[in-house]
Amino acid sequence: MKNNLLFFLVFSIFILMGNFCWGQNLFEENFDYGVGTKLENNGWMIKTGSSNSVVIESNNLSFPNYPSSSGGSINIDANGSCYYKPINNVYKSGSIYFSALLNISAAYNSSSDHYILSLGSNSAGSLAGKLYLKGNDSNFAFGISKTSDAPIYTDYIYNFNATYLVVIKYNIIDGSQNDNVSLYVIDGKIPMDDSSPTIAIASTSTNDPSTIETVYIRQELASNKANLDGIRVSTSWSLASLPVELTSFTGKLFSNKIYLKWSTATEINNFGFDIERTSSLRNWQKIGFVCGHGNCNSTNNYSYIDAEGWNDESALKPGIFYYRLKQIDNDGTFSYSKEIEVNLNSPSRFTLEQNYPNPFNPLTVIGFRLIEDSHVHLKVYDMLGNEVKTLVDENRKAGTHTVKFDASRLSSGVYMYKLTAAPSDEQAVNFTDVKKMLVLK
Numbered sequence: 001m002k003n004n005l006l007f008f009l010v011f012s013i014f015i016l017m018g019n020f021c022w023g024q025n026l027f028e029e030n031f032d033y034g035v036g037t038k039l040e041n042n043g044w045m046i047k048t049g050s051s052n053s054v055v056i057e058s059n060n061l062s063f064p065n066y067p068s069s070s071g072g073s074i075n076i077d078a079n080g081s082c083y084y085k086p087i088n089n090v091y092k093s094g095s096i097y098f099s100a101l102l103n104i105s106a107a108y109n110s111s112s113d114h115y116i117l118s119l120g121s122n123s124a125g126s127l128a129g130k131l132y133l134k135g136n137d138s139n140f141a142f143g144i145s146k147t148s149d150a151p152i153y154t155d156y157i158y159n160f161n162a163t164y165l166v167v168i169k170y171n172i173i174d175g176s177q178n179d180n181v182s183l184y185v186i187d188g189k190i191p192m193d194d195s196s197p198t199i200a201i202a203s204t205s206t207n208d209p210s211t212i213e214t215v216y217i218r219q220e221l222a223s224n225k226a227n228l229d230g231i232r233v234s235t236s237w238s239l240a241s242l243p244v245e246l247t248s249f250t251g252k253l254f255s256n257k258i259y260l261k262w263s264t265a266t267e268i269n270n271f272g273f274d275i276e277r278t279s280s281l282r283n284w285q286k287i288g289f290v291c292g293h294g295n296c297n298s299t300n301n302y303s304y305i306d307a308e309g310w311n312d313e314s315a316l317k318p319g320i321f322y323y324r325l326k327q328i329d330n331d332g333t334f335s336y337s338k339e340i341e342v343n344l345n346s347p348s349r350f351t352l353e354q355n356y357p358n359p360f361n362p363l364t365v366i367g368f369r370l371i372e373d374s375h376v377h378l379k380v381y382d383m384l385g386n387e388v389k390t391l392v393d394e395n396r397k398a399g400t401h402t403v404k405f406d407a408s409r410l411s412s413g414v415y416m417y418k419l420t421a422a423p424s425d426e427q428a429v430n431f432t433d434v435k436k437m438l439v440l441k
């Protein structure tokens with residue numbers, strides 16, 4: 001078998017499955033740090049208070065269809081250190097969405113107001129979009145205020161020790177006292193858009209912040225106990241709370257083409273996907289585009305066939321190819337999937353592949369692989385054994401080959417195709433295989 005190491009038969013296929021989210025084009029904090037370490041040692045700055053540091057807890061909060069958090073979480077449960085952390089941008093206009101997962105175990109029962117989270121202008125500056133808690137004996141309410149104005153509250157309808165997805169939407173409007181803020185408390189299915197806030201404050205006469213550029217965590221009251229995780233800040237509802245969630249992404253080689261398939265569980269504002277390929281994990285090249293299905297909460301299935309660069313009847317070269325998806329929102333923001341790998345290794349045998357598509361009308365493709373240069377016969381027969389067509393009768397190089405078959409002159413029914421490969425090496429044994437295919441008109 002002299003040519004075993006030549007190009008070959010291509011195979012192995014690679015599949016990476018599972019839930020994964022897109023890389024994020026936004027501020028994200030999952031508290032994925034060492035359990036027991038202090039927040040001030042993990043990228044957060046102390047704004048006030050040097051006692052009662054917040055430390056990383058081991059439990060990790062999650063919420064259906066919200067991007068999975070990782071690592072641990074934190075407890076806001078004392079009168080002590082307050083923290084801020086810059087977000088990725090300095091916002092001076094537009095809407096900012098601040099989403100987080102909160103599990104409240106206690107809330108102060110009082111007429112006074114105490115907030116636990118906020119956006120902020122900068123390290124020393126004013127806060128905006130403040131989130132409050134207030135409890136009664138059995139339930140609690142969330143509250144919201146713009147800046148220094150009095151908060152408004154939801155009804156006392158929320159349960160202790162349940163995880164809620166909370167979204168604060170802060171609108172920066174040109175002018176000094178006209179910004180507004182909305183609060184969404186989500187318990188169940190995440191809404192498609194931001195059209196129905198739980199509570200909202202129209203503009204108040206209090207001063208607006210000059211910018212929004214930090215997030216702020218406040219420990220002010222030991223009787224407010226909040227477990228916090230999964231913070232995201234961005235400029236769109238979809239990125240903040242309901243981005244495209246990719247549930248699978250697979251690649252499979254068949255007959256010199258690579259079939260990519262992927263699914264999404266949720267989509268908002270999805271313009272579509274660029275498909276990118278590389279053989280080196282650098283120099284990614286766009287090879288195609290697939291439109292998104294737009295706004296929906298059900299599973300969407302997508303596919304793309306990469307036939308570029310591999311002409312029919314030419315041998316594939318061994319090697320590893322990588323693919324990734326660039327998911328693009330309607331507003332132009334984008335994020336990348338993880339890459340998957342399609343490995344074209346050296347295989348070890350002759351193979352006749354099942355034709356594709358099958359059943360077919362009238363065109364199909366038959367693939368076969370040779371581990372050595374061979375004289376190849378590929379013929380089609382009807383079920384009575386009559387030869388219908390000779391597709392190949394010539395010498396072919398070692399490698400993967402495909403042949404098109406046009407059945408437009410044949411009637412519906414089952415046909416067989418037979419491959420005989422006689423290796424040039426006279427010591428080698430001939431290879432023969434037969435498979436069935438179905439013409440369906």
Ligand SMILES: [Ca+2]
Nearest residue numbers: 030069070072
């Ligand atoms: Ca976490």
Ligand SMILES: [Ca+2]
Nearest residue numbers: 173175179208
């Ligand atoms: Ca304003």
